[in-house]
Amino acid sequence: MAFEILEPGLATTVQDRGRFGYYNVGIPQGGAMDALSAEMANALAGNTPAEAVLECTYMGPRFRTDDAAVIAVTGAPVDVKVNGGARGEWSRLELDAGDEVSFGILRGGTRFYIAVRGGIDVPVVLGSRSTYGLGGIGGLGGRPLRAGDLVPVGNGAAPDGSEPPQEIDPGLRPVFEKEVSVRVMPGLYDHRLTARGMETLLGATWTLTPVADRTGLRYSGPEVEWEPRQQPFGAGSDPSNIVDAGYAVGSIQIPGGKEPIVLHRDAVSGGGYAMVATVISADMDLLARSAPGTKTRFRSVSMDEALAARAHQRSLRARLWGSGD
Amino acid sequence: MRILPFGEGALVAEFPALDDVLAHFAALSASPPPGVTELVPAARTILVTFAAPASTAVVRQWLEQTAPHDAEASTAEDSRDIVTLEVDYSGQDLPAVARLLGVSEAEVVRRHQHCVWTAAFTGFAPGFAYLVTPENPLQVPRLAEPRTRVPAGSVGLAGEFSGVYPSASPGGWQLIGRTDARLWDAAREQPALIAPGTRVRFRAV
Numbered sequence: 001m002a003f004e005i006l007e008p009g010l011a012t013t014v015q016d017r018g019r020f021g022y023y024n025v026g027i028p029q030g031g032a033m034d035a036l037s038a039e040m041a042n043a044l045a046g047n048t049p050a051e052a053v054l055e056c057t058y059m060g061p062r063f064r065t066d067d068a069a070v071i072a073v074t075g076a077p078v079d080v081k082v083n084g085g086a087r088g089e090w091s092r093l094e095l096d097a098g099d100e101v102s103f104g105i106l107r108g109g110t111r112f113y114i115a116v117r118g119g120i121d122v123p124v125v126l127g128s129r130s131t132y133g134l135g136g137i138g139g140l141g142g143r144p145l146r147a148g149d150l151v152p153v154g155n156g157a158a159p160d161g162s163e164p165p166q167e168i169d170p171g172l173r174p175v176f177e178k179e180v181s182v183r184v185m186p187g188l189y190d191h192r193l194t195a196r197g198m199e200t201l202l203g204a205t206w207t208l209t210p211v212a213d214r215t216g217l218r219y220s221g222p223e224v225e226w227e228p229r230q231q232p233f234g235a236g237s238d239p240s241n242i243v244d245a246g247y248a249v250g251s252i253q254i255p256g257g258k259e260p261i262v263l264h265r266d267a268v269s270g271g272g273y274a275m276v277a278t279v280i281s282a283d284m285d286l287l288a289r290s291a292p293g294t295k296t297r298f299r300s301v302s303m304d305e306a307l308a309a310r311a312h313q314r315s316l317r318a319r320l321w322g323s324g325d
Numbered sequence: 326m327r328i329l330p331f332g333e334g335a336l337v338a339e340f341p342a343l344d345d346v347l348a349h350f351a352a353l354s355a356s357p358p359p360g361v362t363e364l365v366p367a368a369r370t371i372l373v374t375f376a377a378p379a380s381t382a383v384v385r386q387w388l389e390q391t392a393p394h395d396a397e398a399s400t401a402e403d404s405r406d407i408v409t410l411e412v413d414y415s416g417q418d419l420p421a422v423a424r425l426l427g428v429s430e431a432e433v434v435r436r437h438q439h440c441v442w443t444a445a446f447t448g449f450a451p452g453f454a455y456l457v458t459p460e461n462p463l464q465v466p467r468l469a470e471p472r473t474r475v476p477a478g479s480v481g482l483a484g485e486f487s488g489v490y491p492s493a494s495p496g497g498w499q500l501i502g503r504t505d506a507r508l509w510d511a512a513r514e515q516p517a518l519i520a521p522g523t524r525v526r527f528r529a530v
Contacts, residue, residue, distance in 0.1 A: 023372075248331045272497060
């Protein structure tokens, strides 16, 4: 079976949990930006967490299914319509052959997810179905959906025959706020900022600019002060330059001391800007949910706090999937 | 080697020189403990990312205790073909590069073609390779202000490296030319034209 794309939306891509082991050739992990929302869509549709879903950005697609299907929509708040009639997010939706699904305007956040029982069945490329646009791989032809695309859907039953949830407990659903506090660990190159520069990074309220995509998110705010420095040869003369090094997902760089950039799941694997702090992995979804204009504070946490946050994420997922891990 | 934490899911090992990086990378990539997801060599560093069952302690110990491979032995036998890239040497930073080196533009172009370059490591964007050459006669700093958009095929210099931008992207390298070669083609069996170890020559057109 397949979904026929009538209107593609702004940037609708196929994503799963990502592609690992190719970062050293410049291919990032990718995968759903708001991983927890994508997982919840899969849970509702009766899939395993590994199935590929559609990630919709700002403006969703309009599509028709050629067969009966079980779908779920999660993530940023949006009106879901089936044949023009209002349906809800965060719950299981049954479609008949020929049904048309469309979406209203986002009421907050940036991305929502559509899962379908059986998963989006595009070929696996380097271990993943995720679309990586810059490299032109994964998904449908390595690109966002276009009108006229037929998006293949796999034949899947619910894993081990268990009945998937009818809806996600409201207490478990992510929230989409206009003000967020994001936890970071200072380093690697935090010593390159002056004490005042670090205070600015951690004390200021930053505003997410519209320059925000799967690669990274850019924030506006006050200027951050760097230590004056004789640069090593080969590094640029910008005080934030370093000799090229690998970038972890979540790392924050501040080229020229202005407008911090947080790298996200389609991060470039390396470059020549000092990484002054790293967003903890548990808060990467939070960034993915932020809409431009979101007021953002970066709060410093210790390694122990970061690990505790990661453990908390695992326990959330365990509740979602009703298993030990 | 100096090991630094990079968030709670990554570590970076710093080395004195590129040769040390490559020798340690060769050894580390042959023996990753379970849970290590990525290993990214760069000019002076190796980035390691990991998840359970790996932990900071386990990964740190592995980094400290893995003996480097002899870099000489691993590269000497490399008999890969040389990839020749045809370049239009009309990059916008060619005059500045000549000035920085105190030579003519023609001499910059001559040196760039004369050297045999080797891909030390890849990264930044798919298909981007950091090319080195012995006693590199074209060492210039990167731009003070990076460009927000560098066209695909741009040939650049920065520090000890030369490189070609596979796709349009932001970039801070000094641009000396352009090539039509497809550095990255997802439809090819080997999408990257230049892999670590590949030797590269440039030829003016």
